[in-house]
Amino acid sequence: MYNHSEIEKKWQSRWQKDNLYLTGNDASKPKYYILDMFPYPSGAGLHVGHPKGYIATDIFARMRRMQGYNVLHPMGFDAFGLPAENYAIKNKVNPKISVAESVARFKGQLEILGFSYDWEREVNTTDPDYYKWTQWTFLKMWEKGLAFESNEPINWCPSCKTGLANEDLEDGKCERCGSEVEQKPIRQWVLKITDYAERLLNDLEKLPDWEESIKEMQRNWIGKSEGAEAIFKIAGTEETVTVFTTRIDTIYGCTYLVLAPENQLVQKLKTKITNWEEAAEYIESLDKISEIERTSASKEKTGVKLKGIKAVNPFTGEEVEVFIADYVLNSYGTGAVMAVPAHDERDYEFAKKYGLRIKSVISMDGEIPFEGKAAFTDDGTLFHSAEFSGLKSAEARKKMISWLENNKLGAGKINYRIKDWVFSRQRYWGEPIPLVHCDKCGVVGLPESELPLRLPEVESYEPTGTGESPLAAISDWVNTKCPKCGGVAKRETNTMPQWAGSCWYYLRYIDPKNSEALIDKKLEKYWSPVDFYVGGAEHATRHLIYARFWHKFLFDIGAVAYEEPFTKLKHVGLIMGEDGRKMSKRWGNVVNPDDMVKKSGADALRVYEMFMGPFEQACNWNTNGVVGARKFLEKVFSLTEVNNYQEDAKIISLLHKTIKKVAEDIESFRLNTAVSAMMILVNEISDYKVRNNALPFSRADFLKFIQILAPFAPHLSEEIWEKSGQKNSIFISLWPQFEESKIKDETFNLIIQVNGKMRASLEVAAGISEVEAFASASVQENVQKWLADKEIIKKIFVPGKLLNIVVK
């Protein structure tokens, strides 16, 4: 039994003392930048699932160092945000203090796992020296017109008098007090991420080393759709409604028009609408429902007909009825749709409910599928469509768009699902927005010399009753001078969302102390982009899209030299509880890594977490598995007590094959099979030891194995390395190379099949020919049995693998 606590403590302090993991700066070496998504340091500490990704990147980083790279492998903390703020409100502690405590706790938990982070580059998004540059970038965006003010709805709890995040809602009600949550529009800062939609979409093609599934999620999130805008006049007025549709080919089947209830046009037409009271009542009723609930698929569609107004179909001149309905969203497209119930499912459902006319205009080979029973939503051939009748849908769309353009009644249009990014929160614990509001000059940006704009100390972290940030209550902070005219001005009191700090932290690690610029150009050129980025799939869209957007902006203003921040991306699969549910206090299935380290050691925990299954896949925890990993390490340790050796060519060959496989598997992040390959080797060595009381190869060869084990089990490997008389750390040693000549087999196991079923297998020389193979096969008793009285039709010979004899 080796004493894991002693060994692990010894090496952790030795590594630290020797500064073993500081980032290399030998300019002649190639670089490798491998990054974990940095954690939010919550008070609860880590559970056993959190380090899975960190272990994997640590293994990769250690291998790259041994392969002679300068490796940048940093860690930091994303420490702004709601949980720290809520904790502060509850316990009346400055979040600064509680965050520092959580960070210390997290670091402690990470340290005992033996990670090779360069802690001198630690970043913390709440550090003013850090958020100075978050603010600086925001200012640049504002200067370029990418940040604008807009009234955007928030979830408002009228009883708590506070805005709520989506996470704080339960069935559309306030989680804390259970009141109905309202949608309250409030002045906010919004970033025009939509300006970057096309680039964010197209540049996914430049990322071949991203998992396809994540790219697909991003494509769906950006949601490009090509269609047309068509202008409907409102009969008897000067007003018009523009609708967006991807199916302009169905417009001859349009039997009514639907506006989003919030569409401004509804208010403009107030006097024309004869049933305004009914409409107003309906609009008000929707305020009580969040967008999430309102747009839930299970909910039945509702709406109100706007009596007294009609819309004119630009193609037919026909007047159609106008509705407002909950299924049309003001935030997508133009907030208005032309309804074609014959060819759209939602319109069909709505038309059925309210008894509206359904007119088919698309046929499939002259037939109209499901007429009167359901909507036919596929492309087909147009009919009842005047001069466009007889055209196929795709062709018709082109011609009809030209028609719209020629008649100035619309145009082809590309629409994106992605919305502009609401970039402000009415909270205390976030980056202050570096703008002031001056009566004379309007909105004015702070000069760079006044950055960072520090978060002031406050008495209370509670949001104000008006929905404004607590910062609004600090009058000597809010009241300031206009940087432009020197007159009276007020500071912006919204703060930035938690996402802000995580948009560029990977750049800060490269140049963590820079106070002159966001990043030094030379350093950026050497270290950027991040070669390998690893983190949870829950960030597939939001964080990764926001960061890509932020980075592209920095590229556009010349602050960085590369257009995409992360070259390669992998997502880590969750570790679920032993009961198959997500680890959570609620289920009582949380396993603490500290307990595992105490019991079996960090090395065993590391090996087990890599061994338990494919990295990307979710997997159930099993504490017995750690015991198995420990047994494996114990076996390795027991081999160090043997001093005799006699060479065994087969096992030496296996050693070289294992060196090859482990390197390949780490490279492709198949860490489970890397561990299993090492187990197979160790089992072989151990069996040999038991039989011969000797190792099957020299101590030097044995140390090659210890070197490939080292990234997985760094403490034990370092201990064995030292005990074998090595003076320098194993992590300074050079990654072992396999010898090509030793992995070549002279014989192999030839499979003999008859009609595709295996009937025999035999050990044959590697270069065996088909004729020789057949000769050896046909003398096998069990093969003869299956060939007797049969005619051989053909033979399939796969060199190095099998011979299949097909008989009749």
Next chain:
RNA sequence: GCCGCGAUGGCGGAACUGGUAGACGCGCUGGACUUAAAAUCCAGUUGUAGCGAUACAGUGCGAGUUCGAUUCUCGCUCGCGGCACCA
């Protein structure tokens, strides 16, 4: 509803370009060592039949392509993740 991913022994999983299904680990069964237990070591462990050689069945279900399919194609079922009335 749409998009993506997946389904292999008692359990986690392996099988890389279509070529021995079940590597490796856990668990379990039997044995050795021990006064005993733990640890360790040895043997076995997909199912059915058989003392055995071996045979048959078998990778969620149903078809198909192929000499040969866990792997490819088509159609389903179930599970997970994401988005969700997106016009």
